[in-house]
Amino acid sequence: MDQVKHYVEANKDRFVSELFDLLRIPSISAQSEHRPDMQRCAEFLAAKLVEAGADRAEVMPTEGNPVVYAEKIIDPKARTVLVYGHYDVMPVDPREEWRTDPFEPVVEQGRIRARGADDDKGQLWMHAKAFEAMCATDSLPCNVKFMLEGEEEIGSPSLYGFCREHRKMLEADVILVSDTSMISMDTPSITCGLRGLAYMEVEVTGPNKDLHSGLFGGAVANPANVLARLVAELVDERGHVTVPGFYDDVRVLTPVERRAFNKAPFSLAAYKRALDIRDVAGEEGFTTIERTGIRPSLDVNGIWGGYTGEGTKTVIPSKASAKISMRLVPNQDYRKISKLFERHFRAIAPKSVRVTVKALHGGMPYVTPTDMPAYRAAERAIADVFGKRPLPFYSGGSIPIISGFESILGIKSLLIGFGLAEDAIHSPNESYGLDQFYKGLETIPLFYKYFAAGK
Amino acid sequence: MDQVKHYVEANKDRFVSELFDLLRIPSISAQSEHRPDMQRCAEFLAAKLVEAGADRAEVMPTEGNPVVYAEKIIDPKARTVLVYGHYDVMPVDPREEWRTDPFEPVVEQGRIRARGADDDKGQLWMHAKAFEAMCATDSLPCNVKFMLEGEEEIGSPSLYGFCREHRKMLEADVILVSDTSMISMDTPSITCGLRGLAYMEVEVTGPNKDLHSGLFGGAVANPANVLARLVAELVDERGHVTVPGFYDDVRVLTPVERRAFNKAPFSLAAYKRALDIRDVAGEEGFTTIERTGIRPSLDVNGIWGGYTGEGTKTVIPSKASAKISMRLVPNQDYRKISKLFERHFRAIAPKSVRVTVKALHGGMPYVTPTDMPAYRAAERAIADVFGKRPLPFYSGGSIPIISGFESILGIKSLLIGFGLAEDAIHSPNESYGLDQFYKGLETIPLFYKYFAAGK
Numbered sequence: 001m002d003q004v005k006h007y008v009e010a011n012k013d014r015f016v017s018e019l020f021d022l023l024r025i026p027s028i029s030a031q032s033e034h035r036p037d038m039q040r041c042a043e044f045l046a047a048k049l050v051e052a053g054a055d056r057a058e059v060m061p062t063e064g065n066p067v068v069y070a071e072k073i074i075d076p077k078a079r080t081v082l083v084y085g086h087y088d089v090m091p092v093d094p095r096e097e098w099r100t101d102p103f104e105p106v107v108e109q110g111r112i113r114a115r116g117a118d119d120d121k122g123q124l125w126m127h128a129k130a131f132e133a134m135c136a137t138d139s140l141p142c143n144v145k146f147m148l149e150g151e152e153e154i155g156s157p158s159l160y161g162f163c164r165e166h167r168k169m170l171e172a173d174v175i176l177v178s179d180t181s182m183i184s185m186d187t188p189s190i191t192c193g194l195r196g197l198a199y200m201e202v203e204v205t206g207p208n209k210d211l212h213s214g215l216f217g218g219a220v221a222n223p224a225n226v227l228a229r230l231v232a233e234l235v236d237e238r239g240h241v242t243v244p245g246f247y248d249d250v251r252v253l254t255p256v257e258r259r260a261f262n263k264a265p266f267s268l269a270a271y272k273r274a275l276d277i278r279d280v281a282g283e284e285g286f287t288t289i290e291r292t293g294i295r296p297s298l299d300v301n302g303i304w305g306g307y308t309g310e311g312t313k314t315v316i317p318s319k320a321s322a323k324i325s326m327r328l329v330p331n332q333d334y335r336k337i338s339k340l341f342e343r344h345f346r347a348i349a350p351k352s353v354r355v356t357v358k359a360l361h362g363g364m365p366y367v368t369p370t371d372m373p374a375y376r377a378a379e380r381a382i383a384d385v386f387g388k389r390p391l392p393f394y395s396g397g398s399i400p401i402i403s404g405f406e407s408i409l410g411i412k413s414l415l416i417g418f419g420l421a422e423d424a425i426h427s428p429n430e431s432y433g434l435d436q437f438y439k440g441l442e443t444i445p446l447f448y449k450y451f452a453a454g455k
Numbered sequence: 456m457d458q459v460k461h462y463v464e465a466n467k468d469r470f471v472s473e474l475f476d477l478l479r480i481p482s483i484s485a486q487s488e489h490r491p492d493m494q495r496c497a498e499f500l501a502a503k504l505v506e507a508g509a510d511r512a513e514v515m516p517t518e519g520n521p522v523v524y525a526e527k528i529i530d531p532k533a534r535t536v537l538v539y540g541h542y543d544v545m546p547v548d549p550r551e552e553w554r555t556d557p558f559e560p561v562v563e564q565g566r567i568r569a570r571g572a573d574d575d576k577g578q579l580w581m582h583a584k585a586f587e588a589m590c591a592t593d594s595l596p597c598n599v600k601f602m603l604e605g606e607e608e609i610g611s612p613s614l615y616g617f618c619r620e621h622r623k624m625l626e627a628d629v630i631l632v633s634d635t636s637m638i639s640m641d642t643p644s645i646t647c648g649l650r651g652l653a654y655m656e657v658e659v660t661g662p663n664k665d666l667h668s669g670l671f672g673g674a675v676a677n678p679a680n681v682l683a684r685l686v687a688e689l690v691d692e693r694g695h696v697t698v699p700g701f702y703d704d705v706r707v708l709t710p711v712e713r714r715a716f717n718k719a720p721f722s723l724a725a726y727k728r729a730l731d732i733r734d735v736a737g738e739e740g741f742t743t744i745e746r747t748g749i750r751p752s753l754d755v756n757g758i759w760g761g762y763t764g765e766g767t768k769t770v771i772p773s774k775a776s777a778k779i780s781m782r783l784v785p786n787q788d789y790r791k792i793s794k795l796f797e798r799h800f801r802a803i804a805p806k807s808v809r810v811t812v813k814a815l816h817g818g819m820p821y822v823t824p825t826d827m828p829a830y831r832a833a834e835r836a837i838a839d840v841f842g843k844r845p846l847p848f849y850s851g852g853s854i855p856i857i858s859g860f861e862s863i864l865g866i867k868s869l870l871i872g873f874g875l876a877e878d879a880i881h882s883p884n885e886s887y888g889l890d891q892f893y894k895g896l897e898t899i900p901l902f903y904k905y906f907a908a909g910k
Contacts, residue, residue: 030766091768097664154766181670195669199767208731209552212881214650214852215636217782218694218752219743221736224777225690225755231683239673276663281676281807288674297673300680301770306757307778311485311609312654312815313546314780314853315756315881322679323762325769327672352736360767397669398769426667426770 003137004445012438015129022121023105023114029065029088029154038065038150041087045148046070052128053135062158065150073143079452080143082172085124085179086152089116090426097428110434117432119425123178123417124148126437130444141452145172155361156401163408174374175405178440180395180417187265188386190378191415193293193394194402196328196365198337202345203321203356211316221352224305224320231322233348234298239283241298243344246337251330253294261294262287264391292396297327327396334362363400373454374414381446385439458592459900467893470584477576478560478569484520484543484609493520493605496542500603501525507583508590517613520605528598534907535598537627540579540634541607544571545881552883565889572887574880578633578872579603581892585899596907600627610816611856618863629829630860633895635850635872642720643841645833646870648748648849649857651783651820653792657800658776658811666771676807679760679775686777688803689753694738696753698799701792706785708749716749717742719846747851752782782851789817818855828909829869836901840894
């Protein structure tokens with residue numbers, strides 16, 4: 001292990017400078033004009049994985065963006081780790097809130113700032129470079145496979161089919177994923193719960209054209225007012241989602257489980273201060289960490305309609321729209337929830353407008369068993385590096401494909417992420433601490449060692 | 456009068472082609488990049504009014520866009536008509552819904568299509584050309600003054616001061632305005648009521664940056680959800696505006712007045728068909744024409760927040776905003792209503808967000824007395840041309856400056872507009888019928904004749 005540490009120490013500046021090259025590629029999967037960047041990014045990663053020591057690496061086409069697959073087989077009888085990550089990133093708007101160009105990474109106060117610095121380029125790069133260090137020092141104790149996709153931020157539409165087609169190639173004992181966060185550097189944690197997601201888009205149409213709000217105001221249903229009312233009705237004053245049947249399949253924790261869950265260190269004052277809010281809000285009867293960890297939620301992700309430019313325009317818009325997503329918990333099924341949402345939204349719309357409801361993407365919630373060998377190996381590796389046994393943590397986020405891995409490939413996933421809340425993923429000025437990057441690099445080879453030894 | 460008619464007949468194609476030159480100037484007052492177009496448009500009009508026969512015409516600077524002033528004094532003892540119009544137009548978005556370029560006028564099926572074709576370039580042009588015809592045939596029976604502003608669509612912020620500064624120059628017996636519509640070509644009408652306007656912009660701010668909707672969803676107030684709820688609360692299920700005190704000053708019509716008001720021809724089926732809506736909506740207990748004519752209303756003119764682009768982004772927006780305007784009726788005061796709105800909006804906002812409320816512009820409601828000489832002259836002129844006595848009509852629209860004219864200049868306004876609902880002012884594909892333009896041209900000189908004779 002000392003050899004690996006020395007190799008990392010001797011090469012760490014190069015690792016960061018290579019990561020900068022990766023971050024410079026604006027691989028935004030949600031925006032079709034970035035299609036060529038996706039290909040470029042995949043080719044960059046495949047080339048780097050071969051340099052790092054892979055026996056082979058390929059950019060494999062899908063109906064969407066390509067998947068980078070690479071592997072190094074040291075011994076067919078050894079344990080196999082399948083590393084999953086994603087090279088696509090979120091859109092950058094509102095761009096004007098970025099202090100520097102989102103695709104020209106900088107280091108400021110020990111943190112790398114760029115879109116994807118954490119999510120997920122920074123995190124997958126730790127795996128690529130830990131792999132390089134183990135290969136270079138001849139200390140790789142497991143077979144390793146890499147599967148890096150370019151569509152995670154849009155719901156991994158092609159990866160399900162990819163997994164079905166390549167079941168054999170992807171055989172492994174565990175899927176290793178760094179695409180999550182820890183509670184803090186002082187309180188390391190392993191994510192063992194992820195919420196599911198049902199992401200919808202709704203459109204309310206009133207008159208067949210924009211109307212003069214003076215001539216028609218008061219006599220015609222205004223789609224923007226109607227949309228506001230419909231959105232408002234989706235959550236009641238106690239923070240409950242009002243879609244009938246929404247809570248039917250929610251797994252309710254026992255009082256003992258809830259007490260254990262609430263033992264995770266959490267400061268409400270620090271939370272409010274960090275977000276600059278006077279008060280939190282959410283479902284009555286649950287704590288803040290329960291509200292994101294074990295309870296489902298409903299949020300408007302975008303809303304638009306009418307005149308939104310400078311000055312005034314006295315118009316009744318013909319249409320108004322919203323993107324609305326629901327985070328789901330075990331055992332909610334996003335397909336059922338999407339249907340319930342659609343039926344409810346149509347039911348509450350008045351006769352004076354027409355509505356369309358589309359399900360844009362979705363994914364199932366996921367739970368990692370804390371007694372599987374990979375979990376225990378990760379627990380030891382993190383304890384070695386951070387000096388503390390990591391807590392099991394339920395994240396509010398979703399990685400829809402993780403539950404897909406289990407159902408298609410029959411392989412459990414281990415989520416050892418080194419992100420922090422302050423990384424501001426999906427937000428302007430996303431960043432990743434160099435210390436997070438280096439601690440991750442140090443932890444990963446130890447995980448391999450303990451996981452291989454546990455066989 | 457025959458001479459005037461012949462002159463118009465001989466020159467009508469040129470009148471339309473000159474109007475096209477005026478319509479080609481994209482004089483959008485709400486968008487500051489069009490500032491140079493405002494100046495250009497004003498200079499065009501001043502030059503044309505001199506050509507038409509004005510003794511003098513000037514482009515008079517204000518703090519905002521210039522005012523075009525022109526006059527022809529035939530006899531200090533004759534009656535004086537002050538023609539008011541505006542050369543600014545509304546923004547054109549959604550631009551993709553225009554069948555042709557909004558600033559490249561075309562005639563299709565007897566209608567001129569362009570932004571401003573009706574509102575108000577087409578309508579003011581009838582006055583300019585009627586004036587030219589009367590001057591050219593030496594039959595102008597009154598003194599005429601023109602005051603054409605470039606800020607009507609943004610609430611005439613500079614014209615109030617302009618009127619205060621130039622009271623003497625603007626002295627007149629009546630202000631003549633064509634910036635309104637008739638019920639139909641078969642049912643001519645004179646607008647004798649205009650609603651007032653209070654136009655607000657609200658912003659709801661939650662966390663200090665956009666947040667990941669998975670990590671924070673359910674635990675933090677989402678400004679877009681909160682905005683939707685606040686907007687929804689502004690109007691109750693019976694169509695009443697919930698702002699306390701909102702209805703305090705509303706003049707309530709007597710049953711006799713309401714019966715007279717509802718005698719105007721109106722087909723609900725045709726109204727719904729024209730707008731392609733299955734049902735109308737509005738304040739309980741009032742008819743559709745009452746809802747826009749004699750009752751106040753509240754509409755969202757624009758709403759925006761979060762991710763509104765292609766695909767999905769799982770974000771809790773830091774801010775969400777709306778433009779909300781209220782149409783007012785006698786004797787509501789827009790300043791009082793703006794204050795009541797602001798107080799109420801702040802009061803209903805939860806502690807988990809911050810709100811800002813700005814009053815963008817406003818104006819008072821206005822009523823024209825139907826027994827004044829100018830009204831009676833207009834009634835006769837319209838009856839001559841349309842073959843029917845015009846009905847007094849209460850429009851839902853607002854021309855805030857009209858009540859300003861009365862309070863500053865002490866002059867009543869006469870609103871003889873030749874627009875129709877199908878002109879779709881403020882909407883894509885705004886148009887103005889050539890028959891409307893020509894009938895207006897024919898009516899105006901008759902009005903001058905009867906008004907002068909009535910002295």
